[in-house]
Structure formats: structure tokens, C-alpha cells
Amino acid sequence: MLSEIVRKIDRGERLDVADGLALFETRDLLGLFALADRLKEARHGDRVYFNRNLRVEVTNVCEASCLFCSFAKLEEGHPGARTLALEEAWRELEQRLDDPPTEIHIVNGLHPGLPFSYYEDLLRGFKRIAPEVHLKCFTAVELHFFARHYGMRHAEVLDRLVSAGLGSLPGGGAEIFHPEVRERICADKATADEWLEVHRIAHRLGLRSNATMLYGHIETFAHRVDHLARLRALQDETGGFQAFIPLAFHPDGNGMRNLPAPTAMDDLRTLAVSRLFLDSFDHVKAYWVSLGPDVAQIALACGADDIDGTIVHETIYSAAGSSSPSGLTKAELVRLIQEAGRRPVERDTLYRVLEEHPRVAVPEASVKVRDRKARRHLDVLV
Numbered sequence: 001m002l003s004e005i006v007r008k009i010d011r012g013e014r015l016d017v018a019d020g021l022a023l024f025e026t027r028d029l030l031g032l033f034a035l036a037d038r039l040k041e042a043r044h045g046d047r048v049y050f051n052r053n054l055r056v057e058v059t060n061v062c063e064a065s066c067l068f069c070s071f072a073k074l075e076e077g078h079p080g081a082r083t084l085a086l087e088e089a090w091r092e093l094e095q096r097l098d099d100p101p102t103e104i105h106i107v108n109g110l111h112p113g114l115p116f117s118y119y120e121d122l123l124r125g126f127k128r129i130a131p132e133v134h135l136k137c138f139t140a141v142e143l144h145f146f147a148r149h150y151g152m153r154h155a156e157v158l159d160r161l162v163s164a165g166l167g168s169l170p171g172g173g174a175e176i177f178h179p180e181v182r183e184r185i186c187a188d189k190a191t192a193d194e195w196l197e198v199h200r201i202a203h204r205l206g207l208r209s210n211a212t213m214l215y216g217h218i219e220t221f222a223h224r225v226d227h228l229a230r231l232r233a234l235q236d237e238t239g240g241f242q243a244f245i246p247l248a249f250h251p252d253g254n255g256m257r258n259l260p261a262p263t264a265m266d267d268l269r270t271l272a273v274s275r276l277f278l279d280s281f282d283h284v285k286a287y288w289v290s291l292g293p294d295v296a297q298i299a300l301a302c303g304a305d306d307i308d309g310t311i312v313h314e315t316i317y318s319a320a321g322s323s324s325p326s327g328l329t330k331a332e333l334v335r336l337i338q339e340a341g342r343r344p345v346e347r348d349t350l351y352r353v354l355e356e357h358p359r360v361a362v363p364e365a366s367v368k369v370r371d372r373k374a375r376r377h378l379d380v381l382v
């Protein structure tokens with residue numbers, strides 16, 4: 001079956017839903033990874049992208065009740081509920097002005113008690129502090145909530161936020177589009193069509209955005225392929241998506257805590273199938289926070305061309321039991337990529353190249369052996 005798909009890809013034919021399912025079901029995982037890596041290399045060569053970004057969550061108060069979420073607290077005043085004063089949010093950036101991030105990524109709960117001006121002021125304040133910083137803010141779910149809650153059209157919400165400094169949209173909130181799953185895990189927020197419509201409007205207004213898929217809980221492979229197919233259809237229409245990011249489900253402290261987390265092979269398989277099926281997406285991101293740095297590094301040989309960024313300060317995954325560190329330094333990201341035999345490229349949010357690092361020809365272990373002290377150490381060991 002894989003050989004038929006390889007032939008299709010060689011002929012430049014698009015994969016259909018049956019092919020997507022066959023890829024998810026194949027036992028030839030190494031064949032799958034090699035095929036995805038081949039397509040990644042054809043598009044990006046040995047480049048792997050990362051950026052220097054800062055994550056800010058200004059409120060975890062949320063009127064939605066997603067089964068997978070360990071981050072949101074339903075009401076203000078609930079133990080653990082927290083909404084930052086604008087000055088506190090801005091301080092996150094002010095504290096890092098010696099090495100400022102190129103991007104701030106903001107994702108929040110759906111807070112029913114804040115005025116819309118809070119979000120406009122939030123963005124304006126960040127821009128005042130660092131005019132060059134790119135603001136990648138608010139998932140389509142949040143933007144849809146703003147439209148409903150403040151009585152505006154989606155385009156008006158986006159126009160006002162763009163005037164305040166919004167640069168692009170992150171990919172969160174997509175979860176699983178298929179209603180058999182969506183109605184069970186997140187019935188009370190934007191539907192699949194509403195999520196897609198917000199991105200469609202954003203793309204028409206000239207904004208770029210990302211897309212995600214939360215996998216490894218109650219969904220089937222067929223639901224995953226359906227999700228990818230819906231994203232591919234919108235990408236065909238607008239071309240506005242930059243990156244696809246599969247997000248591995250973390251079970252701690254949420255309504256699906258009785259389920260196991262997906263295993264490494266499922267993580268790698270999902271990334272590889274995404275690369276092959278989403279032929280019109282430039283970038284497939286191995287989000288190291290959700291995968292852990294080790295699996296994210298291996299994913300760089302299975303079709304992923306991006307590993308996300310320094311993050312600095314992550315809360316959604318740490319609340320859900322991820323043992324990943326809350327940030328990585330630029331040097332650590334560069335090393336992860338180099339040791340995967342790839343060339344690290346620091347990018348900005350819109351994938352403009354900021355700095356190309358060399359690909360290291362000799363793996364780190366051999367470099368150490370050339371060092372006299374390490375050599376002596378090794379001689380003792382062998």
C-alpha cells in the first residue's frame with residue numbers, strides 16, 4: 001500500500017482520504033518517516049526553523065469547559081484563577097529587553113468580564129515597549145468569542161486588533177473538527193465551521209495564521225484525516241496558513257485524565273502523515289513543548305521543518321502534566337537541530353530568515369573525543 005502512495009507522490013498526485021488513512025495504519029513506520037523526510041527536504045533542504053518567542057497568557061478565566069483543558073479556571077475568584085493587570089503583562093516583555101523576543105504569542109481563556117479595550121490596550125502596550133515585536137495573538141476560538149460577546153463582526157474584531165498591533169493568528173482551538181469528537185470534548189466554543197471561517201476572514205484581510213490538531217485522546221485515525229482534509233480545503237481556497245502543528249494530548253489534571261498520553265511513535269506518525277497529506281502547507285512544526293525536546297528532535301527526521309521557539313514561559317502544557325522545561329535557550333535549540341544533522345535557521349514569525357547557523361559535519365560526540373580531556377576520560381571508560 002505504501003508503495004502505491006510512493007508512486008502517487010512521485011507522479012505529483014495529491015493524496016486522498018483513503019491514502020491518509022492507509023498512512024496512519026501502515027506498519028512500515030520507517031518507510032513513512034523516510035517518505036515524509038524526503039518531501040520536507042524537497043521543500044526546505046536541511047533547514048530547520050526556530051524563533052525567539054515569548055508566551056504570555058493574560059487570563060485563565062474561561063467560560064468554556066473543554067474536557068482536555070487543565071489550564072482554564074471557570075470563574076474569576078475561583079482558586080487559581082488569574083487575570084494579569086496590563087502592567088503585569090507588559091512587564092513580561094520589559095524584563096527581557098536585553099535580548100528581546102521577535103514574537104509574543106498570546107493565548108487566553110474566554111473571559112466574560114473584561115472590556116474589549118483591555119485586549120487593544122494589551123497589544124498597544126507591547127508595541128509601545130518594542131515596536132518591532134510581532135504579536136501572534138488570540139486563537140480563532142477567542143476571536144469568535146470576542147465577536148459574539150462584544151457584538152461585532154469577525155472582520156471588525158480583526159480590524160480593531162490589527163490597528164492595535166496584531167500581526168498574525170496562532171493555530172490553537174482547532175482541536176478535532178469532526179462533530180463526533182468536537183461535541184464531546186469542547187461543545188461550548190466555536191464549531192469547526194466557525195474556527196475555519198475566522199481563519200478565512202483573517203486570510204482575506206491579509207493576515208497569516210497557523211493551524212493545529214489536538215490528537216491522541218478519543219479520536220480515531222479517520223477523524224484525524226477528516227481534520228487534515230478540512231484544513232487542506234481552506235488552504236486551497238486562501239493560501240493563508242503558514243504552519244501546521246499537531247498537538248499531543250497531555251492527560252494530567254483534566255476531564256480526560258483516565259486516558260493515556262499518545263506514545264512517541266504516534267507523535268512521529270502524526271507529524272509524518274501531516275507532511276504528506278498537507279501538500280499545500282509550507283511548514284510542519286514539531287512543537288517541542290508538547291512532544292518533549294527528545295521526540296521533537298527525532299521528528300526533524302520524520303517530516304518536520306520547525307521546532308517552535310524559546311517560549312520562555314509556558315503554562316498550558318505544564319498544567320497538563322508535561323515534563324518539558326518551560327523554555328529553551330537559543331543555544332539549546334541550535335544544538336538540538338544541529339545534532340539532528342540539520343541546519344538551524346532563526347526565523348521571524350512570517351518565516352523571514354534572521355540568522356543561518358552552520359550544519360555541523362561532525363556529531364558532538366566525536367568533537368568531544370578530539371578534546372584531550374574528554375579523550376582521556378574515554379580511554380578510562382573503554
Ligand code: V47
Nearest residue numbers: 068069170171172173210214247248249250287320
Ligand atoms: O488550543 C490545551 C491545546 C492549544 C491541552 O500557532 C492541549 O504557532 C494537549 O495553539 N494537552 C494552545 N494540548 C496552544 C497552541 C499553539 C501551540 C504552539 C504553537 C502554536 C502556533 C499554537 O493547546 C489549545 C489546545 O488545542 N491544549 N490543553 C492538553 N491537555
